[in-house]
Amino acid sequence: DAKTTQPTSMDCAEGRAANLPCNHSTISGNEYVYWYRQIHSQGPQYIIHGLKNNETNEMASLIITEDRKSSTLILPHATLRDTAVYYCIVTGANSKLTFGKGITLSVRP
């Protein structure tokens, strides 16, 4: 599986958009970009995934660059409940997930 690189942490103000970057320069053609988050002491929660095109659902938007070497997860209106560790993972469909350290997002009032 391709390796991903994420900043260690970031914060944003409640109500503002949170843009979480991820680099995956070694991604291969059949690998998806997945985003999960883990709120303290809970199982990871699926957020969104994509292959080539940008994706949007009720939780977030995923912007993938044309060369697929990086992506950005966008939480359009962050709330305090969005404080969590966010994981960007690159792998094949329904394949095992390798979790790195993720990025800790802190949403401040």
Place this chain on the structure above:
Amino acid sequence: GAVVSQHPSWVICKSGTSVKIECRSLDFQATTMFWYRQFPKQSLMLMATSNEGSKATYEQGVEKDKFLINHASLTLSTLTVTSAHPEDSSFYICSAGGPYKETQYFGPGTRLLVL
């Protein structure tokens, strides 16, 4: 849709006993289930991958005789920690994926404390 449950949510046991953890996909058929372990302040580590009706595939360093995995149906996988010891205390989390799904969905986790 895509709900995964785990039971129990937490368990305390004595050293030397065995503990069974269940993982169920409630609204879809899971042909593949994964078991992870997470120690405090660390990330999730994959322990094994189980496919319905076949033997589980364990990650390097995970003792298959200690962590018994059974995936007997398309909605249920179990992890049994045999002869548990205090160092097995951890947060165990399962995930499930189905033939018509491109992603996995996680259960809420089971916290195990071995005294």
